[in-house]
Amino acid sequence: MIYPINELFETIQGEGVYTGVPAIFIRLQGCPVGCPWCDTQHTWDKSADDRIAITDVLAKQQASTQFAEVSPDDILAQIQALGFTAKHVVITGGEPCMYDLRPLAAVLEAAGYRLQIETSGTFEVLTSPQTWVTVSPKVDMPGGYAVRADAMLRANEVKYPVAMHKHIEQLDQLLLDCPVQPGTTICLQPISQRPHATELAMRICRQRNWRLSVQLHKYLAID
Numbered sequence: 220m221i222y223p224i225n226e227l228f229e230t231i232q233g234e235g236v237y238t239g240v241p242a243i244f245i246r247l248q249g250c251p252v253g254c255p256w257c258d259t260q261h262t263w264d265k266s267a268d269d270r271i272a273i274t275d276v277l278a279k280q281q282a283s284t285q286f287a288e289v290s291p292d293d294i295l296a297q298i299q300a301l302g303f304t305a306k307h308v309v310i311t312g313g314e315p316c317m318y319d320l321r322p323l324a325a326v327l328e329a330a331g332y333r334l335q336i337e338t339s340g341t342f343e344v345l346t347s348p349q350t351w352v353t354v355s356p357k358v359d360m361p362g363g364y365a366v367r368a369d370a371m372l373r374a375n376e377v378k379y380p381v382a383m384h385k386h387i388e389q390l391d392q393l394l395l396d397c398p399v400q401p402g403t404t405i406c407l408q409p410i411s412q413r414p415h416a417t418e419l420a421m422r423i424c425r426q427r428n429w430r431l432s433v434q435l436h437k438y439l440a441i442d
């Protein structure tokens with residue numbers, strides 16, 4: 220299995236249950252979901268013309284559509300060579316579940332890493348049983364992909380972007396249509412740090428004992 224790597228870097232997880240945890244981010248290229256507010260639109264298209272070497276990916280100074288195709292063993296070798304100390308690996312995108320993540324999970328977990336994936340819930344989740352699965356379900360997006368019931372059932376955490384009350388209603392309907400396992404953490408994440416969205420998310424979290432996810436990395440101005 221070969222994975223298209225758009226970015227590989229170490230930072231602090233800024234979202235969801237693992238907020239504040241040092242983490243190695245592997246950003247995969249490709250996403251057809253089309254969320255209007257997406258802040259990684261450079262990952263959407265995967266063109267053969269954009270293939271570069273992994274060394275050039277690591278040297279990127281700004282976001283770009285370029286990516287390297289790398290095997291699980293080479294991803295591990297790169298992580299070790301870079302001297303990263305984090306033991307938490309976040310596989311994100313793009314939409315990482317466009318790919319079978321089991322070979323990558325097997326290699327990284329054997330080396331002592333804990334995996335988390337961040338997915339829109341619109342593709343089958345193929346990863347190890349130990350992987351922490353964060354589903355950030357994207358409902359009625361332009362790409363036309365439906366949120367999958369099996370992805371919601373696999374979720375350890377549902378992280379829902381909110382800007383207005385209709386998004387809470389959407390989430391309520393989604394949880395009726397596609398139930399999650401008991402004990403799954405529900406996080407509300409205000410879109411773009413808008414004050415109205417943040418106030419709404421805080422209020423609903425208090426009412427329902429859900430969690431607030433504030434995208435800490437944006438407040439800290441880090442990747």
Ligand code: SF4
Pocket residue numbers: 250251252253254256257258259260262312313314339357
């Ligand atoms: S699913 Fe994620 S990467 Fe894809 S368009 Fe939506 S926010 Fe962007």
